Amino acid sequence: MQISLRTNIAVNAEKIKKSRSKWLFDSVVIDPGHGGKDKGAIGPFNIYEKDVNLAICKKLGKLIEEKMGVRVIYTREEDDFIPLWKRTKIANESGGKIFISIHANASPKSKNAKGFETYLLRPGKSQDAMEVALRENEVIKMEKDERKYKNFSDPQNLILATMAQNEFLKESEVLADLIQKSLDKKLTSPNRGVKQAGFYVLVGASMPNVLVETGFLSNKQEAKMLAKSSYQKKIAEGIFEALLDFKNKYETSFTMTN
Template sequence: MKERIAKNYDRMSMSRFIPLILLLILLLFSMTQASEISVQVSGGIEKIEAFDEFESRYFSMSQLSEILGEKITWDIVGISAAFESEDHRVVFFINSPYIRIDDSVKNITYPVRTRNGALFVPAKIFIPMLDQIRPEQITWDEGSDRIRIDSEWYNITDLLLQAKANGLLIEIFVTEPKGYETYVSEGNWLNITVPGGTVNRRRILGRRNNRYLRDINVYQFEEAAQISLRLRQPIGKYTHRFQANPPRIQISMIDTSAAPVVQNKVDKVGPDELIDKIIIDAGHGGSDYGAIGLKKTKEKEIVLDIAKRLAKLIRKEKIFQVVMTREKDVYVPLEDRTRIANGSGGDLYVSIHANASLKRSARGFQVFFLAPAKNDAGRAAAQLENAPFLAEMSNKSGQDVDDLSFILSDMIQTEFQAESADLASMIDREFRKKLSKKTKARGIDQAGFIVLNGVYMPSILVESAFLTNKQDEKLLKSKSYRQDIAEAIYAGLKRFKAKYEKR
């Protein structure tokens, strides 16, 4: 009897839990069940996978990439994925809310997800970011659960700057006749506002011309668009009008020295058009050892020796004057390095370093100029050399090192970028003549080196070899190799002077 009662009780207990179990199964199924959202493009509708998480609508970035004619690439271990769109690169870190767009880190609030080998991101936050780096207008309509891609949306399409005999001609191209307003604001900004304008921000920003402009901003407002140009020389008299065939806003800056009359002439460098003062910056120093070699070789000692050898060559021939940021084993703060360079009226800036890598097989010499890094190797080199300066700045400002590095990545000055790249090319050529039989030629690269960002002259950073490589460390400990480095840099400096001072 007791056994029968117990069995009946068990059946009743189970019957109570069956609905709950079924509900849990249904919930789990609904959580994993993929739904779809619409993508409206070229007059048609595509469907891509989607799901909800954290009260946010996630969509398949992998499928959207295919619709855009691009693709997602994965790193070897699958912890990050990259989306490349013409000149832009977006890196997604799986299960993290942080992504990197070019050299800026963004927080998209909710973590990046993967399902069945596909990449998913939250639509509401990420789509506006994607819109900023694509030529099309891309929008997210939460109400209709739809991504819209409009390729023919802009009516302000391009910008052209041209030197004329009597000044500078600025032309803003539009698809149809448009009213506009111009005004000058503090800071030497010329602002052009177009009511009803929709501007191709990416295209306009891509027209930055450092010969005429210090900066350029593009704003898209709800009922207007604005292009703001910060000119190099003070804004004086100017005229403007609308021209047809093709439709464009035409602004003539009269008698401004911002526009050289001869466009093909090589830009002059230096306040007196002479290149006669070289700033030599030996990296690290004092308590900052820099990279440490396998045999305990210190970067700070190696680069100071190279810097002194270079200074000796310069002083011997007397073609240039030379200023050194340090001549002994002391740590020179970032602020002092830039003050020395700018305050002494330098024409060229050379920062000398030795590289390091977790991969002990990595070796070779390399020359960098200041610009946002385009690859992982450039970023790694910049992170290595920036570390002491970021720590120094963090101590002064109270901000985290990571926060400062993100801020600085958006502050890279580009005034002498073309000349710096040219100088890097010339020194790399001399390196190859002298050093390519001894170690690997890694070529020219660009990255956001803080020590170059504050100096107002063409500047390069030399990585003489890898202290973390057995063969390279041996070379760096060799006086003859260090002398070869100094001689190659000096030869490159003379080539640059000959080109840019040539009348």
């Protein structure tokens, strides 16, 4: 069964309209990218992105539960393969109020590339951003029916697919900016800024949503840091503090884009 873009847009827009009137920051959906047979990027010393992502997400989830008292929903808690479409399905059905997908980057062009960046779901503006999305989207080849994503290969259809999420675009932009600023205070790695690209995993999320690339596994030094629990904790703390700022900003009045 293929995704019907126009039908999903109408249904999604209605869900979003209803959720805005009763928004309360009481749950966060954390998505550890990749998993199972999908290792994601592979760094030196067989450092798998899927493992780095899960470790950071668990540290982040623990901070959220213990210090914010907010319910955490994971799209995966073990080394499992979860299709991209199912990740946002989990987010929507759980009633999550924020969707954060955590990844680690890789550059086939330069082993010196390093730094962290946060992405919004929009058609990519730069070649680098489009290439990052292309690499992350390649996982659909491991799914049973990649035809579900057939329409998204057309840039115009990707624009249509993002229309229903425009209700939360402003909030997603604010969240992405807060994450970048917070990580910049925690990490010595370069701040690569907020970017946009067509990540399939974000399509259909009926809530503010971002994808964070925490560093480059293709960079030997950064890969070593990403594999360390202490560095993973710093990343988790940075994202947590951004979420806390976001909660304080929006919980009482979620009307910025009305």
